[in-house]
Amino acid sequence: xxKDIHVPEAKGVFIAAVHEYNDSYKVYDxxxxxxxxxxxxxxxxxxxxxxYSEDKKTATFRKKIEMLPAKSFAKIEMLxxxxxxxxxxxxxxxFEHHKLLEKSFEFRKNSINKKALKQIPVMGLRGVLRA
Numbered sequence: 684x685x686k687d688i689h690v691p692e693a694k695g696v697f698i699a700a701v702h703e704y705n706d707s708y709k710v711y712d713x714x715x716x717x718x719x720x721x722x723x724x725x726x727x728x729x730x731x732x733x734x735y736s737e738d739k740k741t742a743t744f745r746k747k748i749e750m751l752p753a754k755s756f757a758k759i760e761m762l763x764x765x766x767x768x769x770x771x772x773x774x775x776x777x778f779e780h781h782k783l784l785e786k787s788f789e790f791r792k793n794s795i796n797k798k799a800l801k802q803i804p805v806m807g808l809r810g811v812l813r814a
Contacts, residue, residue, distance in 0.1 A: 693786035695721035698773045699803045700762060700795045701810035713762040713795060717751065717775065718805050725751040726778040730759055736769040736792060751777070756806050767795045773813075788813040 697718040705712045715732070719725050728748040734741035748757050762771070769792050776785040790813060800809040 691782060691784055693775075693777075693779075693784040695719070696725070696775060696777070696786060697804070698759075698775070698788040698790075698813045699756075699806065699810040700790060701803065701806070701808050702797060702800065703808070713764075713767065715759040715762055715773065716756050716806065716810075717748070717759055717773075718756045718803070719751045719753060720804050721779070722753050723779060724753055728757075728775065728777040731774045732760065732772065734766045734769045734771045739769050741766060741769070754805055762795065768792055771795070 697720065699716045699718055700713050701716055702711055702713055704710075717728065717730060726749070728751050730746045730748075732744045732746075744760055746759055751757055759773070771790040773788045774785065775788065776783065778784070790811065795811050799811045801812060802808075803810045803812055
């Protein structure tokens with residue numbers, strides 16, 4: 684039964700919101716990244732993101748990354764200022780050694796801000812991290 688089912692824990696994968704300069708528009712933007720801090724590649728990474736509050740809901744965004752190499756990162760999407768004031772969820776599914784793993788990351792409303800910046804592993808930048 685349920686106690687006999689082993690669901691492996693997805694460790695070493697993170698989502699980060701990074702505040703970085705946009706050279707094209709000469710402004711700072713918040714961008715969401717997926718980070719693979721593992722020593723193995725991740726295959727067929729699917730990221731589903733959405734934002735919500737009691738009275739607001741964003742469209743669902745989906746992104747597929749065929750291969751995310753070990754100790755690397757990839758940009759998911761730009762986070763508009765409007766969505767920082769609501770909860771943002773990133774559901775990540777991927778294959779590691781032919782096993783399907785999944786993990787959900789949530790940024791609570793207003794948790795993505797300049798005061799919450801910390802050093803981000805693998806990237807060498809400062810941002811807001813969810814593990």
